[in-house]
Amino acid sequence: MRSTMSRRGFLAAGSGLAAATTLPALAGCSTLASADSDPDTLVVHSQLGTTAPGSPTYLSALNAFRDENPGLKVKNLVNGDDLAQVYETSRLARKEPDVVMVNLYDKTLAWTDVGATVDVLGYMDDWGLRKRVLPVALDAWTDGKGRLRAFPYFATNWPVAYNTALLRKAGVDEIPTTGDQLISAARKLRAKGIAPVTVGGNDWTGQKLLAQIIQTFLSPDEARKVFTSGDFSGSRGAREGIEYFAALRDAGVFADKAQGLTSDTMTTQFNTESAAIESAMSSALAKVPQKVARHTEVGGWPLAPDAAHTKPTILRTYTLIGFWISPNGTKKLDAVEKFVRFMYREDTVSRFIKESGRDMALRSDTLSTDFPLVAEAQKLGTDVSQALLPDIYVPPAATQPLITATSTAFTRGTSPAKVRSVLEAAYRTA
Known part of the structure; x- marks a missing residue:
């Protein structure tokens, strides 16, 4: 029989019958076992760490962060497309990681509203990081109640x-x-x-x-x-x-x-x-072999007569990856602040652009010079018109x-x- 429990009820449940009956079945979940409550251990849950574009840069940056903060241990949990489901399961058991790196899409649209993650607007201002973020990215990550769901990070062009x-x-x-x-x-x-x-x-x-x-x-x-x-x-x-x-x-x-x-x-x-x-979004453009990239150009999707747009269209989004803070993360704010500040630093941001061909939701003058199609897409500007990416509206x-x-x-x-x-x-x- 289909459960009548809402997503709000599922994510908010943390005690009583729901937790008591669910936890035994979750005992083998690696994320639950790994979500460390040690105040000196920051637990980050990310899709970066295997074959996802930007993973080598992220793992290298993580090691640099560890070197700069020798008294702080960092545990990196990795999942692919199932990250949202795994996080929700760990949240139900109150063993969720402190920081989650994932996009604003599908399941994650509901997280802040149901208390699975917290509004980070106050932290953004307290930590003086607002000026690092592109205004359009802040708008995209802000919900209808004025809450900032996460610290914006990855963006993408989609020509x-x-x-x-x-x-x-x-x-x-x-x-x-x-x-x-x-x-x-x-x-x-x-x-x-x-x-x-x-x-x-x-x-x-x-x-x-x-x-x-x-x-x-x-x-x-x-x-x-x-x-x-x-x-x-x-x-x-x-x-x-x-x-x-x-x-x-x-x-x-x-x-x-x-x-x-x-x-x-x-x-x-x-x-x-x-x-x-x-x-192709930026991550796909970055994977085009050089011999093919040499005779590839990027542009927009062709228009019909009397179109609402005046130029061929592309998609852009600034909600590809953000740093979400969980309720557990609010108990380790000093560590979370150090991590987010480090990831927001210009040298860290530039590494993702130069080494991995990533577009960023943060201000930077760096171009993806080793990824010519990504760099070309970054420079399209007014040569194309931008269609709406529907993810946050569906x-x-x-x-x-x-x-x-x-x-x-x-x-x-x-x-x-x-x-x-x-x-x-x-x-x-x-």
């Missing part, structure tokens, strides 16, 4: 990468900037046996590109309303954006069977030059159903009305 060598091979001399040019380029690429736009139509990469294309005829305010409400039929701009997406899809713009592809497939196809175009419970709906949307022949229907059903499921 479109074009392999100009493959385009030229197919007889396409210029990067397409309109839908008609993109369709023409796709036909020429297919004639040469080259996939046009590769995309993970079965995961979050496809979800983001679909959301970007839907916004072709939407202003930012209109887009916020649509992605908050899930009403894709009641908005004329959303209807037209979905029609534009379906027209591109059925004209063969996307790689074959895009509805079954993943982000890994997408990056492999682009990096091995079996596909000519991909919508209700958390709708996130995964929207990915399922995305796969249906990328299935050739699916009508615009059907696409609207499955998108709206994802919100009703939530």
Whole structure:
């Protein structure tokens, strides 16, 4: 039988029957066993530490922090996509880590509201760190009640990468900037046996590109309303954006069977030059082999006539990773302050930019010179228009159903009305 316990109840529960019945089943959880209550041990939970972009720099910076603070032990817990779930489990047992490094997305949207993490605005000001943060990043991490969910850290640019060598091979001399040019380029690429736009139509990469294309005829305010409400039929701009997406899809713009592809497939196809175009965030751009990067340019997604945007669009977000403070972390504020201050230092920030090709939500004049496509994306500026990344507006419970709906949307022949229907059903499921 499905539990009727809300997320608020789950995260807030820490005693009584809920804790008593849950804890025995959690005894083998490594995070619970590792969440040290020693006041001289700072416990950090992060997605950095294995293969995630920026992991080598982070681990090196962590060692430097240890060297500078010999009396403070630091325990680094690492999880991948399951980090949010693991953290929530440890929070239920009141054995959560002190600092959590994760993005603002899906489950984490609810954390501050339900007390799983704390408002850090006061700490930001007390520690004098506000001036280090880009104002747009502060806005993005602040909820509707004025609470700062976490200390902003990683950001990302999300342009479109074009392999100009493959385009030229197919007889396409210029990067397409309109839908008609993109369709023409796709036909020429297919004639040469080259996939046009590769995309993970079965995961979050496809979800983001679909959301970007839907916004072709939407202003930012209109887009916020649509992605908050899930009403894709009641908005004329959303209807037209979905029609534009379906027209591109059925004209063969996307790689074959895009509805079954993943982000890994997408990056492999682009990096091995079996596909000519991909919508790629900074971490993917940093992984493009040098021999491919030399003949790759970044730009925006091509526009339809009468679009709401005046230039091809890209996505940007400043909510990729932040430093969240847990209730346990408030008991070790001296250690937490030292850690956040160290990570906010210009020399530490510059290392992530130079060594790992990361975009940052903090002020810095450093460019990712060893990652030319990342640096090129950082300099796009007014050459492109920015579409809205919907992550902080989509209700958390709708996130995964929207990915399922995305796969249906990328299935050739699916009508615009059907696409609207499955998108709206994802919100009703939530």
